[in-house]
Amino acid sequence: MKNIESYLPHRPPFLFVDDVYIEGDTIIAQHAFHDDDWFFKGHFPSFPIVPGVLLIESMAQAGGVGAKLMGIYPKSLFMFAKIKEARFRQAVRPGDTFMIEIKNVRASSIYLHQKGIGKVGDAIAVEAEWISIASGVPE
Numbered sequence: 001m002k003n004i005e006s007y008l009p010h011r012p013p014f015l016f017v018d019d020v021y022i023e024g025d026t027i028i029a030q031h032a033f034h035d036d037d038w039f040f041k042g043h044f045p046s047f048p049i050v051p052g053v054l055l056i057e058s059m060a061q062a063g064g065v066g067a068k069l070m071g072i073y074p075k076s077l078f079m080f081a082k083i084k085e086a087r088f089r090q091a092v093r094p095g096d097t098f099m100i101e102i103k104n105v106r107a108s109s110i111y112l113h114q115k116g117i118g119k120v121g122d123a124i125a126v127e128a129e130w131i132s133i134a135s136g137v138p139e
Helices: 052-069
Strands: 019-023 026-032 078-088 097-107 111-120 123-134
Touching: 019 052, 026 052, 052 078, 052 097, 052 111, 052 123
Parallel strands: none
Antiparallel strands: 019 026, 026 097, 078 123, 097 111, 111 123
16 A cells, blocks of 8 residues: 555654555554664664564554545544553564554444554564544544
């Protein structure tokens, strides 16, 4: 998919999704993490890994794009209301392509409940479930 920025208000260096498409009822997305990404310099210099919160953010951004591709448009900007659960199973490192699979649990123009997994190769790096609500701030 081209032009991710037309679906999200996020901009570099805080845009963590490169491609999104729909496969049946699943949102599929990916993001490549690069050696020069800003956070690797301090997290951690001797063993750089993607911070877990940025993995969840990447999944939520992908979920927001996917929801719009499925015809779910927020009345305003979707923002995190709750991260219900997150489990981190493997580090994501510089050079890794983070593959994301997301399902909508419940969705409307004011409420978005999603869950998904993020993988590197065949290995699950993170599993998470979150709720976003329309913020009242126009997009």
